[in-house]
Every structure is written in structure tokens, then in C-alpha cells.
Amino acid sequence: MYSEKVMEHFNNPRNVGELNDADAIGETGSFKCGDTMKLYIKVKDDRIEDIKFQTYGCGAAIASSSMLTEMVKGKTIEEALKINNQDVANELGGLPPMKLHCSNLAADALQDALANYRLKQQS
Amino acid sequence: MYSEKVMEHFNNPRNVGELNDADAIGETGSFKCGDTMKLYIKVKDDRIEDIKFQTYGCGAAIASSSMLTEMVKGKTIEEALKINNQDVANELGGLPPMKLHCSNLAADALQDALANYRLKQQS
Amino acid sequence: MQSRLVYMDHGATTPVRPEVYDYMKPYFSELYGNPSSLHAFGRKVRQAVEEARKKTAAAIGANPEEIYFTAGGTESNNIALRGTARKRAKPGHVITSSIEHHAVLDVCHDLEKEGHRVTFLPVDRYGRIDPDAVKKAIEKDTFIISIMAANNEIGTLQPIREIGAIAREYGVLFHTDAVQVVGQLPLDVNTINADFLSLSAHKFNGPKGIGALFMKKGAKIDPLYRGGSQEGKIRPGTENVPGIIGLGKALEVAVSEISEKKSKIETLRDRLIEGLSALGDVVLNGHPVERLPGNVNVSFKYIEGESVLLSFDMEGIFASSGSACSSGSLEPSHVLSAIGLDHATAHGSVRFSLGFGNSEEDVDYVLEKAPPIVERLRSMSPTYHAR
């Protein structure tokens, strides 16, 4: 069902955990399947220096979360803003059609974190 | 499907053929299954001295015909009149329900032959 | 007592071929997972099921997504016909023939009870349907034409290519009950323009209790059964995995040998027809040329089919009288009536259906045993003497 890459990320997820000194936190939940995700980012010089996640969800949700953190780490905010769920799914070598929405979770949490970061900067 | 006795009579039918000097002939046909039977009897001193049959029909029809001739041979007319299809089926060790009507054929032909014999006597 | 056992009832059912059986075997007690299960064990079985679907599709020129596994030819026919009827907002018109298998005919009778109108087209004395008659029968609300690819009793092949073309021209769905043809003759759903096609594994040396319905992409039905989401909800219920695997393999094997087998079986068939005809007062039922490779249906005049069968049976020769399904009935078969046989001739009909495993020796054995059998029964028959 899942690609090897999905299973690899599910088994050895990168960047799991919390960042106590996060610059912003993103949160999102899928009402449909109950999955929820929390994303912590640390930004330095407009670059995402560190990133961590916590996810409650299925294999696809956990793997997408892990994949996203890998994709985002070291990117500028501008670059990160361009990442969408399709990119995450593609990086994972595809997801089963009915699991595609699980990769939304990760992309949405990122956008939420970035929005929160901006708000904080502006205030 | 058929009892051993039915198969035995089907394979080695008794009294097959015609009687050139028959005292009466009985004929019957089932409209339903197309079976037809012709029964020849030779009567002496009110007793059925000889009997022969010809049958077009299924295994049950042929076996019933054969069985009937065996049952009837040597009987008085009065005794023969009492033989019905259930007796024939019983003697054969039973017939499959949907084949029961095939034993009618033999009993009916007998009744027809006996009736014809009487008519001939009266005329 | 019997010097030989000769099975000539392949139209009723066939043995599972050894290589097919070996292929199915692991799916009973080793690879027994449920293909709907998420775990690795279930996923492995799912893969095998999809592999079988591909094989089945390839054999008839379809896409794998167009194949739905069912429990047999009867179920496939029922789903195609009733499923399209149920999909309609109001009753409509169906065209079929008077010599279809009961699994089409009786569904049509049932549809009539539910308010649909059905035209049962007649056939000529060889059992052929006239494509022009199909065209003429089409009405405004005709929603499906169901014509079998070949008749199971008399073996007559139908002009399904022409009928499929007419169906397309008029925008009517076309279903063909190809149970007797799949695996025996080349068949492509595109060539015949089928929207639905029924097949059954046990007729081509696969297992009993498994079949398939081809349903063209875009075709829509309202399924009869409800339950799990297996087979696209067209046919819910835990998949008959070994059956599916067996069907796929059997069809692959059958199709790979089709031309070789066809000519071998046709040769045997013609030899048998010739030999039986030589007995005198034996008529061939069905079309002399447009017939299934393995089908020999003859009427022995003046004697009755069951007696003939029983007599052959005693010699170890297994044939059938009409279709196995209707053996419970006393009436002569609807097919033999439809081709205009009189009662007596119809009652004297016997079907020898040849298949994989039959040899020249088998045919010779039948031809050796036939004359005394026929002679003996005729000698007992009042109609023979009165002829």
C-alpha cells in the first residue's frame, strides 16, 4: 500500500519532538480522520534553522510530517511558503489516493506556523 | 438417482417385444414427457398367460414397463386390475419423485389393455 | 466392466487443470490473508488478486478495472441485466433471444413482472439469431440487448459482432453471455463492442464457483447485493481468493493454447458427428459450421435421450441431455423447441461436449459403443416399429 519511502519515514521519522525556544508553532487537525499535527519552527536570518513536529495520525500522516520537516529545514521562509501537500506526497514517492489528504496536514501546519511567525514579527 | 433394481430392469428388461397373437393391446402416452408404451397381453382361463411391451421413454419408463410385465404375468384379470402405479414404483424400490409419473405409463397401459380385452369379450 | 472412462460433458463443467490447481493451492492454507486487510499478509494476497484480474482482462482485451469477479456465470448475467434495469428511473425495453441460458431468460421473465418489456427474438432452425431482427426490435426505450456468444446446448455461435455494432449504432447497451466461448474461441470485447460480458471459470478448466463480469468503463449499474466495498461494490463479500487466482491462471493457459486446442477439438467433433450420423436416423442439432469446437448435439430418432445417456453411462461414457441445469425438467428444452424440433426428436437429443483431455481413442470408443445401444433401445421402441 505505502511506498518504501513512506514506511522508512514512518519507522524513522526525522525531527520528532518539541522546540522549547520555537519562534512559532503551527497547528492543524483534520476533522475527517481525526489526525492532528503540531509543528515548531526556529527561524534565523529568514531561514528555518530548526524544525520539529508532533503528529497523531496514520502512517501517511506521520511520514508526511517527517518528510515535510526534512524538506523545510534550511529553507528560507519564502521558499517554505511555496511548499504544498502535493510536493510532500511527491517526495514520498506518492501516497494512496485516499491517503492524499493526510499530506495536507503537514503542509497546512507549516503554513500555519509561517503565518504565526509573520504575525509575531509584525506585532 | 435410480435404485439398483431400476437399473437392472432398464438393462435387462423382461418381456420386450410384440405378441402376434395378442388377445388385447393397451397403449398410452404421456403428453408431458413424450413417453409412449404399447402392451400386448395373451389371456387364457382368465389369466394373463403372456405379456410383452414396447416402450419409448426414459430409464424409469422402461424399467416400470419391464417390472409391470413381471408383476402381471400369471395373474388373473381381477388381480391385474388392482395393480396401480404406486405398486410398480414400490416393486422397483422407489423412483425419484419427478420420475413417479413414468410408472403411471405402465399401469395405464395395463388398464387400457384390460379394458380392450373386456370390450372384445363383450362384443 | 468398463474398459474406459470417457468424459464428454465439458459443456456442463470441466476438470481443473493440474497447473491451474498448483497455482491456486498456496492460497488455501498458506497465503490465506484477506485481501482487504491492511497488514503485509493481506497486501500480498491483494497483489495476487490484482495479478489475476490483469490476466483475465488481457484474455478478453479489457482493462483490469473493467473486470469484476463474481461467483459464476449465473451471477454475472444477473448482475448485468438486473443491475442495468435497477439503474433506470422507469421500466424500459430489453432485447434478448429465445435460446438464452436460464440465467438470462429467467431474469428477463422477472423483469417483465417488474414492468419492463422484453422481446425474445426467435432463431432459425440452426439456432442463429438474425442481426436484422435485433435492429428491427429496437425501441425508443430499449436499454440493453443481451445475446449469448454461443448456445450451451446446441453449440450455435451467434453473430455477436454484428449485433454489437447495431447496439453501438443505436446507443443501446450490449451484454453477451460468453460462458461457453471464453477460453474456447478468440474473443475481444472491443471487436464485439460489448458493454458487459459474462464468463465462468469452470467451463475453461478453472474452478467452480468463480466467474467474472466485464463491465466497460463508464457503464453503470445498481448492484444487487450490498455489503463491503470489495469489487467496486459491484459484488461485495470477502473475495474467493483461490477461485480468483484459479480463474486468472486457467484463462491465461486456455487462451495461450486456443488455436491449437480449437483445431484438435474440432477434428474430434467432426469425426464424432460423422460416426454417429452413419447410424441412420440421427440428426445434428445446431449449426453445421458456426458451432462451438467441442459441441456435438444429435437427436437419435425413435428413442429417448435419458435412456441413451444411461446406456452410455453404463459403458463409462458421460454425456448430457440438453443442459445439465434443466435436467430436473420434463419438458424438452426451450432451445430445442425454439429450433423447431418436434417433441419426439427433441426428447431424443444427446449432447457430447468435447474438451481438453479427450482423444481420438475416446471418440472411437463412443462410436464403438453407440450402435448396440441405439439398436437395443430402438428394438424396444413402439415408435420405431411403427415408422
Added chain:
Amino acid sequence: MQSRLVYMDHGATTPVRPEVYDYMKPYFSELYGNPSSLHAFGRKVRQAVEEARKKTAAAIGANPEEIYFTAGGTESNNIALRGTARKRAKPGHVITSSIEHHAVLDVCHDLEKEGHRVTFLPVDRYGRIDPDAVKKAIEKDTFIISIMAANNEIGTLQPIREIGAIAREYGVLFHTDAVQVVGQLPLDVNTINADFLSLSAHKFNGPKGIGALFMKKGAKIDPLYRGGSQEGKIRPGTENVPGIIGLGKALEVAVSEISEKKSKIETLRDRLIEGLSALGDVVLNGHPVERLPGNVNVSFKYIEGESVLLSFDMEGIFASSGSACSSGSLEPSHVLSAIGLDHATAHGSVRFSLGFGNSEEDVDYVLEKAPPIVERLRSMSPTYHAR
């Protein structure tokens, strides 16, 4: 990598037992005759089929004439419900529960569309139906009550004896989907006063794709499929002979060992429940006592079922999340919702279903692998940290 393979998904399907398989084997390629055929070869197969029918009947206290072979539990349920509905002159009322298998539930939804009214009875937090509620739900035109003998997801046994008595008292037909119970627990159609009972071979170590419907003498339905006269026309089509033979044998074997197996499996079940509960924040779903011998359904709080399954899968442990049939769905199962579980708890549910072949070592292996799996997933979970 995996030190062991542990199959704990017997609720989804089971392996065919070796002795059952051996018993079926000759019917593929040797005794392959069509049981409807007149010849000796077909008659021999007919005999075997009737033998299997007797075995099946004996196992549930029925008469052989009351057993109709089908393609599985789904078909049996569909025939019983739709068949009785079709028999009626006008729409009526049906009583069922909200936790039935989809093969009952979805038929009922379909019947609603056709004008029938259906009461879906609620269940308590253990998944039990209240017999009094059944009684109260009966209306003048209630024609059938369909309540499952045990639920496939949470294993809760239903008071079908009481419900059967109520059905009889009010002169309403009673159907029970006993797919999860037949072969696992003693069951007699007379004791429970069933008019219809569904069973499926692959749930009791028989083959997939074969089941049976018990239909009490005198009960009448209008069959869904039309075709040949097999199975009293209730279920036409060439019989799945090896399947039927396998079903009969599997049921005979299962019933002969029922008490022995029951206590063995219950012991394993309770050991597993206890061990998993000890992990903390693990809740047992379903009834603590009135449950299937092999069913363990637990919710691991703060983590999601599929992740748990995948993790067990990697250790060679095969379990399921909800029913295999609904694995395609994202919604938590209708059963878990019906017993009142909140979304998150429902999503964390995993079913381990034990069966023939599971050992104490298997349970110990699961209990050894469970703690690190649960711990790892919880460590990733935001809801666990926020608790």
C-alpha cells in the same frame, strides 16, 4: 528481522485447516463432475454435496433441506433480507441494530429507498442490544427482525435467544447474521428460534467464497438471482463443489472441538487483554464477558489505529483496525461510534482476533512488542503531551 509471524486477524479470515483441505482436494481435478449431471460421475458428486449439506445442518440443529449454499456471508444476508422483502406485496417494517455488518446495514438502507421502513436499534456502551427495545419496536407490518449473533469488530454477543423468542411471540421472522459465531460457540437454530441464519466458511477454517443460508422449512422468499434450479432456486448457478465440501468438513471439525477450542482461545484472549491493559490508557471495547472467545478490541489512547497496525505489522504481527471491509473508509467505524466512543478513542482501536493455531507464545510475543510500539507513537503524539 522478524523473529516470529503472528496472525491475529481470524475475525477477517482464517486459514483452511489441512484436514479440510485434504478433504476438498479430489473435487478440483478428479471428482469434477457437475452435481446436476445425470451420469454416474455427476451423481457421485451430488452425493458428496448432500453429505456436506447434512454436516452443515447437523452443526446448527437444522434439517438438510433447510440449508442453501451461497457464496458467503454477504450473499446469505442479502438473500434473507431482500428475499423476504421482495416476497411482500407492499413495503413493510424491518428491525435491525445499528451495529450490524454492512451486508445487513446497507441492504436495510437500500430497502428504505424502496419504501420499507427500518428501525436501527441503538446499543449500550458494551454494544448490547436490549431485547425489550426489540419488542417495543415491533409494528403491525414488521416482517423481519435481523440481529447479528456477535459483532465482528468488538466481539459482543447479542441476546439472540431472547430476541428469537420475542420474534416468535409476535409472529415476525427472525434472521441472525451468525458469521462470527458459527464454529466458535455452540449454536442451535431451534434454541434461538431462527427463521434465517447466515454463515461463512472462511471464518471457521473453511475456504473463502462459500457460505450457507439456513432457511426454516416453510419460510418463503423471492430469490434475487434467476437461472438453473440449483439450491432449490434460492441460489442458482453451478455449485461451488469443492467449496461446499470444504464448508461441510470445516464445520464438522470446528463443532467437534468447540468447547476445547473455546476455553483455550478464551484463556489466550484474557491474557492478551490483561497484558495490553497494563500498558495504561488502553480501553477494552465491547463487553467484558459476553464476547467472542477470540476477540480483543482495544483503543490505545492518544495514538491512531493504523499507525499501531503498521508498527505491529513490521514485527510480523497481523491485526486489524475495525473491520477489514471498511478499511477503505476514513470515518471511524459505525460500531465504535454506536457504543459512544469519541472520535479519538475510536481512531485508536485495534482488533486482535485469535483463532486456531494461536499459542501462548504468540500472545507473549505481542505483549513483548506492544510497549515500545505504543511508547514510540505516543512520544510523537501532540495529544499525548497535552493530556
